[in-house]
Every structure is written in structure tokens, then in C-alpha cells.
Amino acid sequence: MSESWDDYAQCWDSNETVILYSHKAYESLVNIVDLDGSNVLDFGCGTGLLTQRISEHANSVVALDPSEKMISVLTDKHLPNVKVINSELTQYLLTCTEGLCGSFDVIVASSALAFVSDYQATLNLLKQLLKKGGLLVQWDWLKDNDEPGIGFSKERIELALKQAGFSKYSTSVPFSMESPGGSMPVIMGIAEHS
Template sequence: MSANSWDDYAEGWDSNSDVVTYSERAFQSLADTIDFKGARILDFGCGTGLLTERLSAQAGSIVALDPSEKMISVLNAKQLDNVITIQSELTEELIKQNKHLQAGFDLIVASSALAFVPDYLETLRLLTQLLNENGQLVQWDWLKEAGDAGSGFSRDEIAHTFREAGLSGIRVSVPFSMDAGEGSMDVVMGVGSR
């Protein structure tokens, strides 16, 4: 999806109960896995900042990055003191030009964002270079089993691509599921360190 098509969802995003529940469960799975108190965090594909909001209470600082102007506008309206927003795609050029991305991060989170990038491996490589030594990257997306259509990732796909991007200590789990009409959809979580 393009940044403009995400703009269409911005206004009602925070009132969508499924979106809110997903962000709450992602946050809880993160809190159960990593101590991020005082951390410098990048929220990649932050959207309206539902996860950013939850993280900001314990984080030292957060850079929230999203290509959608309207999603970033909703997040800016929340006036979170320790959050800096960047409305852009992540590129090598942006990293070279933006001082907020050059300082390095203790933690990078990507909640339901990496399934929408044009090149998963290249994006992971860019994110990995933004991590401080021993920094961690955490990804949540829909779990895709063999033969599944649609977006998402298999456990093996995440583990393999994390390794290819230079991450180590890789753990892949299914921390929660979401109700989906006739059944439920599992969410896969990948964690890797630089």
C-alpha cells in the first residue's frame, strides 16, 4: 500500500478496536520479552502511534517513522514529550540526512509494518545498521503457514531474513492471536540483536 492509501485510514484508526487490541497485545509481548526502560527506540511504520504511546511512558526517547502524512498528523496531535516524528519512507538517503536516525537505537519495533515494504531484506538491513551494539529489533506480523495466500511471514522466513540482515540471537514465536470472524489469526513475533 502507498503512503496515500494509508492516509485514508488515519482518521478512524485509533477507534478501531481490533487495531487497538493488536497494539496492546504487541506491547505486552514486548514488555514480557525485553526491558526497554530508558531505551532510545525507533518505531518503524508507527502509523498513528498506538504502540508509540504505550512505549513512551517507559522509553528514554522515541523516533516514530511512517510514510503516511495523515497517520503522523494523528500521532503529532497526541503531543508526546519524548517522541520525534519523521514522515518518510526509510532510505539510505534519509539516514544520511536525518540526525535523529544517526544516533543509533537500543530497540527498533516494527508492528504490522514490514509486510508492506517493497524489499523486506533491504529494509531489515537498513534497520539493523540503525541499531546500537546489542540493540534489538522486534517485528510483529501475521503468521503465514506454508501455502497461505495474503500478507505475512512464516517463522522460517523471519529467522532466515533476520540472519541475512546481520542479526543474531534470533527468536521467533507466536505470542498472540486475533479473532477473525470464523476463527483466529496468529501473530508471529521476531526478535533479533545486533
Template structure:
């Protein structure tokens, strides 16, 4: 039986490939978006490896993850401008939770979207959370053939364009050595 995300939480920050992924995602983000003083949603934040890098530079972060154990690890980092939320991203959450009372300047998702059963629905919700001219940037494992846990550029471009993003670009900014071998990361940059 597959492990739940809660079962990975305690050791996640000790996994070299997870640390490198967060480093490389942060570096690639800084090349395309000026993150100074932005209001950020870190969707599927896990233990907060990316939030931890963003925190000193941005205004504030809503860090959302469905795993309570992952959020507990994030809480232990005591990031002063990060508001952790344990939930899944739905229209109901957005309508009811006070953390979502304002629009975001940037939504990031690091190795999240390829695991979603409803990527198109979530992309539509993310679109609604952003102000005009702002960005949704996500990183996922690259695939040419819609493999489980990975995404194709064609699928990403189609979905993000169909929900209304004006500009969508998909790149492969880095590769990482993982326990399963070298894997390439896809980065989607969608501007509203």
C-alpha cells in the first residue's frame, strides 16, 4: 500500500532530492518574477521548503496543504509571515476561510499539480485567486506521455490556457538526481 503524505512528513526535510528541488524551484522563480513584497499562496506546500525560501522576501504567504503532518513540520520552522492552512483547495475553502479574503500576487505549487485528480478545476480556482497581471507558477516532473506523477507540456498549456490565463509558457529549467534516477522538472508560468 502506498504511503500517505503524513507518513513522509517527519523525514521530508532530510531527503536530498526534496531540498534540491526546492532550491532549484526558488532559483528558477526568481529569474521570472520579482517576488519582493508579494502576497503568495504556496499551494501544496508540504513541509514548507519553498515557503521557507520565499518568507524573507515576500509580504506574506498562505501555505496550504492537505497533510496535517506536513503542516506540523512547517509550523516548527516558525516563519513569522506564513499562515499555514490544512485543507484542500476548493471553491468552498476560498469562500469561507479568512486566509483567502484577499487576492494573491503569486500562486506557487511545487510538485503538486501532477498528483491532482482535478488539475483543470484547481487551475480555474487558482486563476480566480490572482489579480490581473499576476502569476501562477508550478513545477512538476516532466513527461512526454502522461505518466503518473508527471505532466506533459501540451497538457499544461491546454489546461492553463483554457481556464483563461493570457500568457502561458512551459519550460524545463532543471533536472534532479532522485532515488529513481535523473528526472527533468517542468515549470509552468501562467500570467493572468
């Protein structure tokens, strides 16, 4: 997966659609959570467009992405309260990286979870990283269950969150992106580690 994302790294931050998506995700995030003083994990952070916005308010941000070139672009931004990790999310990473498990108030995954090889297993790992009362917030393209392509249905997200052991969760469509083919709605899943 990371090799294909490496190909986009140098022009990612100048892509107007990517910038707008990141802006809209951030706006929908601050409508549901106060980031001031929080410890945040940005899962699938890419070049850090969302990371940078979050870091302006959060106490600390861990930015995780498997693409070496995406992480390199983020590292070159020299954000003082951001720690970058160039890796896939695995149980081994959680076990061997001190201070990861149970340390985050908020985990964000902006257009990232639809690209992992095992959505359910990834949610299970992300839950281990949350503090009690912490929130997991994901944004992905909304699609019907039987529709081809990248994204999730409301039912798929809610079932996966339930199976990951979240007792409080919800979905909404906070924004849409316009494309030549029409409007593309974005679904947001929110889950609390209770």
C-alpha cells in the first residue's frame, strides 16, 4: 500500500481537493470534541494536513502512516508537538512502542480506514490505544453495502465498531465533496471507549 501513496507525496499538499477534505474533516471534528490539551493519534496521517491543524490545539499528536514519503513531507514541517511514526499499525508496534497503549484522548482516521487490509482488526488495535472515555473519529466515502469502490456504508461502520467492543457509537454525513461525477458524501463514524 505505501508504495502507491509514496507516488502522491510531493504534490499532496497542493491538491485543492485534498486540502478542502482536510479542512472539512477538521471543522466536523472540532464540532464534536475540544482538542485543547488532548493527546491525539492521527492514523493514516499522510503528509499531515489534518495533523497540523490538530497540533495547534492538542497537547501532543502522534502521526502514523506507512508511506515513507508522506511521512517525510510531514517531518519537514517541523511541528514541535508532533511525533511521527512511519509504520503499519500492528500488535507488534503497540507492544514495542512505549506509551502508545491507552494513551490517546482522540484518534482520527481521515480517509484512511477504507484502505487498510483488515478494517475490523485495525479497529480492534485502535481501541487499545484509546483512554477510557476517548473518542475514535473516522471519515471515509459513503457507499451502499453492495456498491463497488472505496468507502463504507453506515451499517458496515456501526457493525465493525460494535464488534470492536465500542458500546457508544454513531455515524453521520457531515459534508460532501463535489466532483465531475456529482456530489460524493463523506461518512463520519464516532465511537467512545467506555
